[in-house]
Amino acid sequence: DQQVKQNSPSLSVQEGRISILNCDYTNSMFDYFLWYKKYPAEGPTFLISISSIKDKNEDGRFTVFLNKSAKHLSLHIVPSQPGDSAVYFCAATFRGGSQGNLIFGKGTKLSVKP
Amino acid sequence: ETGVTQSPTHLIKTRGQQVTLRCSSQSGHNTVSWYQQALGQGPQFIFQYYREEENGRGNFPPRFSGLQFPNYSSELNVNALELDDSALYLCASSHDYSGNTIYFGEGSWLTVV
Numbered sequence: 001d002q003q004v005k006q007n008s009p010s011l012s013v014q015e016g017r018i019s020i021l022n023c024d025y026t027n028s029m030f031d032y033f034l035w036y037k038k039y040p041a042e043g044p045t046f047l048i049s050i051s052s053i054k055d056k057n058e059d060g061r062f063t064v065f066l067n068k069s070a071k072h073l074s075l076h077i078v079p080s081q082p083g084d085s086a087v088y089f090c091a092a093t094f095r096g097g098s099q100g101n102l103i104f105g106k107g108t109k110l111s112v113k114p
Numbered sequence: 115e116t117g118v119t120q121s122p123t124h125l126i127k128t129r130g131q132q133v134t135l136r137c138s139s140q141s142g143h144n145t146v147s148w149y150q151q152a153l154g155q156g157p158q159f160i161f162q163y164y165r166e167e168e169n170g171r172g173n174f175p176p177r178f179s180g181l182q183f184p185n186y187s188s189e190l191n192v193n194a195l196e197l198d199d200s201a202l203y204l205c206a207s208s209h210d211y212s213g214n215t216i217y218f219g220e221g222s223w224l225t226v227v
Binding site for chain 1: 116118120147149154155156157158159162170172204215216217218219220221
């Protein structure tokens with residue numbers, strides 16, 4: 001039973017355009033969500049996060065939107081650059097618990113074409 | 115550069131053998147978690163150590179065990195290796211166990227043959 005789902009295994013976008021990566025979750029107890037970027041042969045790198053008390057968080061070209069009623073979040077990258085090509089993982093956690101383990105989706109491979 | 119270092123980066127083991135993977139956490143971080151990432155999957159939580167005590171465990175059998183040392187570095191031990199244990203093993207450190215931003219190392223690639 002997958003609690004965090006990224007239903008698009010891959011996404012291809014033209015340089016300069018918007019990339020939208022989607023993530024759905026099933027556990028309403030999750031209260032903190034994170035996006036990680038992963039290049040081949042490297043560990044995941046933290047990108048941006050959002051608390052469940054917010055519906056939007058922005059950091060430069062990256063914006064995460066959270067729709068709690070739909071249990072859906074999305075990562076927008078504007079404008080997309082070739083260096084953004086990587087696998088993006090959505091992760092969720094419950095910060096009120098006794099441990100802060102992350103539940104990850106399977107990832108979406110983003111390819112940004114020049 | 116996250117400040118989390120893991121060793122070795124790659125290793126090959128035979129089914130039935132034992133393996134120890136090591137991790138140095140970021141300075142000031144007292145919590146270490148280990149994740150297994152199989153090919154085509156997201157990382158899966160194995161366990162977490164907070165101030166040298168196991169503070170939570172995912173759905174992994176007891177042959178996966180760990181240690182955290184006073185300097186907060188950590189080891190992951192896997193006994194009786196199986197072919198399905200072939201994966202990238204990621205160590206992550208954080209300031210505490212509450213789920214705030216977690217920083218990952220580059221991982222140790224384990225191949226079991």
